[in-house]
Amino acid sequence: MLGVKNSKFYAMQYQGVLKKMLTENNDEIQYYLDMESDFINMNQLLTKTITIQFVKYQCLNCGLDKQIYRQGFCKSCFFETARAGDWIMRPELSKAHLGIEDRDLEYEKQSQLKPHIVYLANSSNVKVGVTRKSQVPTRWIDQGAHEAIEIVEVPNRYLAGITEVALKEHVADKTNWRKMLKNDVVDESLEDWKNKLKQYIPEEAKEYFIENNKETELKFPVIAYPEKPKSLNLIKTPNYSGKLVGIKGQYLIFEDQTVFNVRANEGLVVQISIQ
Known part of the structure; x- marks a missing residue:
């Protein structure tokens, strides 16, 4: 605490x-x-x-x-530090599982070669996203989601990234911050969404689909x-x-x-x- x-x-x-x-x-x-x-x-x-x-x-x-x-980060650090590699915003670019370095292979292995979650969250609308398993539910809180659910749990960031890329052809991958802050949201059945999207999961990640899990609900401290x-x-x-x-x-x-x-x-x- x-x-x-x-x-x-x-x-x-x-x-x-x-x-x-x-x-x-x-x-x-x-x-x-x-x-x-x-x-x-x-x-x-x-x-x-x-x-x-x-x-x-x-x-x-x-x-x-x-x-x-x-x-x-300042401009020079943004383009140099391993903490700001392209794979952070675009997980599908992760290459540590292949032993290929982007900026610092040891750092990238520590970050990329850990269990990752592909999830659905509802903040302004239903969206798909990726986070390390250790960042659940922190990532959902940071996005202002009032409900969320895991879709797959995969062993590295690359598999999570290609799954997100496939699913965002069928569901949003961005949050409308204004709608989120206005609390202009509609409750959705994320379990139904998850099951509808199951067919679009790439072959490499299908075995990691999470069955029979429930939505997580989040309550924010807001007076107005x-x-x-x-x-x-x-x-x-x-x-x-x-x-x-x-x-x-x-x-x-x-x-x-x-x-x-x-x-x-x-x-x-x-x-x-x-x-």
Whole structure:
């Protein structure tokens, strides 16, 4: 269980580099923001006014104050580090199972040659996705899915990738973030979807189909959903204050309809104060 080191943090300021919020799947999902010296339990900040101020950049790989390009990395690190290889966003490009290096074979073996799950999740619509087995249900929480189900469990990332490629011919593979945040979703029978899609699983992965499993349901800590969510760009608006009314996916939801995607702002050093 993650904890908050200082129980008097409401009157304090925190500074640290943004990384995606850590989560625990309890009756209601618990969110924690790592501010280096403290973990802030974000659920406890609901109805509180939070000020977020941009301080500088800090690449998650080299640690330098260089403009963030993608995924929390500066441009040079994004094209060099093994943590940002093409196979991460496109699992079907994985080659570690063949002993072929992309950027760092040992790192790629550690990441790719582990059990992976191909799943269906319903956040704005039913979509197919891939994650390491160890990231269930974290991946679903990060996507703001209120329900999800596993389709196959395969021994490496490549098999998961080619399965996803085959299935996304018949079901979406993207989430509409606005619909997700507005909670404009329809409950679906993911078990029915899974069984309908079974016929499209590639031959190499058919033996890994998961029979007779049930949907996982997820509950997010949201007091009010935005009707017209507007995304906070912390570079253009380097100082923002608002009352926190919800957390869904990796988004903070504020009373004035502003939403802030913590994960999309990884690598930004911010100062946070709570009133």
